[in-house]
Amino acid sequence: MSWVPVPWRIKERRQTLLLIPCPHCGDRDEAEFRYGGEVHPHSGPRSETPISTEQWGERLFLRNNSAGVITESWFHLHGCQRWIELNRDTRTDEFMGTTASEGS
Amino acid sequence: MRYSALSLIWNGLSGHRHWPRLWQSASPKPAYDVVIVGGGGHGLATAYYLATEHGIRNIAIVEKGWLGGGNVARNTTIIRSNYLLPESSSLYDHAVKLWQRMASDLNYNVMYSERGVVNLAHTPYDLLKVRQRVEANRANGVDSHFLDIPALRKLVPILNVDQGLHLPVLGASLQKTAGIARHDAVIWGYARVLQELGVDILQNCEVTGFETSNGRVAGVQTTRGSIRTSKVGIMVSGHSSLLADMAGFRLPVTTVVLQALVSEPIKPLLDTVVMSGALHLYVNQSDKGEMVFGLAPDRYQSYGATGSFHILEQSVQSVCEYFPMVRRLRMMRQWSGIVDMSTDGSPIIGKTPVAGIYINAGWGSGGFKATPGAGFVMAHTIARDEPHPLNAPFSLGRFTSGRLVDELGAGAVAH
Numbered sequence: 240m241s242w243v244p245v246p247w248r249i250k251e252r253r254q255t256l257l258l259i260p261c262p263h264c265g266d267r268d269e270a271e272f273r274y275g276g277e278v279h280p281h282s283g284p285r286s287e288t289p290i291s292t293e294q295w296g297e298r299l300f301l302r303n304n305s306a307g308v309i310t311e312s313w314f315h316l317h318g319c320q321r322w323i324e325l326n327r328d329t330r331t332d333e334f335m336g337t338t339a340s341e342g343s
Numbered sequence: 344m345r346y347s348a349l350s351l352i353w354n355g356l357s358g359h360r361h362w363p364r365l366w367q368s369a370s371p372k373p374a375y376d377v378v379i380v381g382g383g384g385h386g387l388a389t390a391y392y393l394a395t396e397h398g399i400r401n402i403a404i405v406e407k408g409w410l411g412g413g414n415v416a417r418n419t420t421i422i423r424s425n426y427l428l429p430e431s432s433s434l435y436d437h438a439v440k441l442w443q444r445m446a447s448d449l450n451y452n453v454m455y456s457e458r459g460v461v462n463l464a465h466t467p468y469d470l471l472k473v474r475q476r477v478e479a480n481r482a483n484g485v486d487s488h489f490l491d492i493p494a495l496r497k498l499v500p501i502l503n504v505d506q507g508l509h510l511p512v513l514g515a516s517l518q519k520t521a522g523i524a525r526h527d528a529v530i531w532g533y534a535r536v537l538q539e540l541g542v543d544i545l546q547n548c549e550v551t552g553f554e555t556s557n558g559r560v561a562g563v564q565t566t567r568g569s570i571r572t573s574k575v576g577i578m579v580s581g582h583s584s585l586l587a588d589m590a591g592f593r594l595p596v597t598t599v600v601l602q603a604l605v606s607e608p609i610k611p612l613l614d615t616v617v618m619s620g621a622l623h624l625y626v627n628q629s630d631k632g633e634m635v636f637g638l639a640p641d642r643y644q645s646y647g648a649t650g651s652f653h654i655l656e657q658s659v660q661s662v663c664e665y666f667p668m669v670r671r672l673r674m675m676r677q678w679s680g681i682v683d684m685s686t687d688g689s690p691i692i693g694k695t696p697v698a699g700i701y702i703n704a705g706w707g708s709g710g711f712k713a714t715p716g717a718g719f720v721m722a723h724t725i726a727r728d729e730p731h732p733l734n735a736p737f738s739l740g741r742f743t744s745g746r747l748v749d750e751l752g753a754g755a756v757a758h
Contacts (some may be wrong), residue, residue: 257651259475268653269651269653270653273642274642274643275646276597277644283380283551293743296742296743296745297593299686299742300595300686300687300742301594301742302593302594302595302596302597302686303584303593303594304348304584304594304596304597304644304683305584305588305600306585306646311643313645316639321693326547327649329531329644329645329646330646330647331647332645332647332649
């Protein structure tokens with residue numbers, strides 16, 4: 240039996256519950272969101288210039304998958320129902336502040 | 344030394360003081376024929392087949408932590424080959440055949456237990472897919488059977504098949520040749536044989552970069568100095584993209600956290616493996632008696648290796664619903680690992696844009712079952728500079744040509 244009081248032990252543990260800072264609703268539980276993945280420079284409006292097969296392959300399938308701060312989109316399904324963009328460190332799962340929200 | 348009944352008796356009588364060490368930690372030499380990045384199951388198996396099948400023994404296995412400290416120690420040890428697509432089922436079934444003789448090949452008991460794997464169907468559509476997969480497996484020569492509710496009750500008495508549940512169990516598939524193995528023993532068995540074959544295992548040696556000349560790999564830089572080599576095999580699961588980035592190319596994978604937990608040990612209760620794709624739950628009982636639960640992967644990319652609490656909560660709810668008998672068990676340990684999910688749900692095994700660098704990645708949550716098979720085809724690819732027929736469909740080039748092996752869409756099989 241350990242005599243260490245419970246709050247001490249909890250303090251030592253890493254946070255396993257992801258609280259997502261929705262710019263519209265505040266910190267909300269991860270379970271309310273759907274993940275939209277990393278925001279790539281090309282995920283904006285489609286350009287008119289035709290692209291090659293290789294570029295299509297890259298756009299559709301290749302991922303940066305970097306270990307560090309990334310910008311990603313989340314959909315607050317069980318909340319404000321808006322797409323939001325957030326910065327998160329993929330090594331620690333810490334959110335680093337909002338960049339922009341795309342509206343509803 | 345060769346393990347046998349005689350060696351056991353002799354060492355038993357002499358107080359178990361004379362067993363030789365399984366492997367020694369080596370120091371890096373300036374150059375090797377092949378450098379394998381990642382001292383997990385796939386890395387060791389590749390070195391084993393390079394040495395035994397292709398006569399290449401001047402190999403270094405470079406591991407950033409300790410041997411077998413990565414995903415090979417974190418999986419739920421399930422081995423099966425009942426994949427839908429012919430390319431996948433032949434790749435995984437070849438691995439199952441190698442599992443069957445691994446203990447005698449390595450002269451080491453890897454506790455491979457052919458106890459069968461049951462895949463549950465919970466909706467009429469699930470049921471249709473399970474029946475389709477059973478037929479597809481049979482057509483591809485993989486052992487597969489359909490189980491109705493009475494057969495399932497007989498095989499897995501502790502499973503709750505109450506039809507009043509939200510997602511009742513409607514039927515299942517069974518692969519009798521599937522099973523589990525002792526994951527640590529796999530690493531120890533390979534390391535011991537590799538030691539005898541003269542392969543250097545370099546622990547606490549992290550790769551920090553690659554040296555290239557004229558588009559060919561010339562060496563690797565590590566935290567223990569640089570090593571010259573003309574061939575590098577990368578097999579580092581969740582960290583694949585980071586190594587690819589060092590070499591200057593991108594991969595079609597996303598790293599996510601996958602978690603598992605085990606209960607306190609109990610008497611024999613479950614003598615097969617039960618999986619449910621719909622619930623993202625895999626259950627088996629280890630030889631120690633612990634109930635082992637494999638849970639769903641997290642929904643977002645992360646290198647954090649902790650695991651979402653709500654995934655844990657949902658999975659434990661499923662356990663309580665479908666295995667009510669284990670409700671009051673205490674859970675002893677929960678852990679997680681990071682896995683690289685490929686964009687079509689199939690692994691990437693083959694050449695890369697850098698000549699001399701070969702990649703074995705994208706196994707997602709299902710790499711352990713392929714350990715000997717992945718090693719076999721990787722060794723062939725590295726030694727001959729061309730893929731084995733089994734891994735030819737799994738090239739990196741398929742993401743440009745469009746010839747995907749789309750287990751994610753077509754197979755609808757959880758790993």
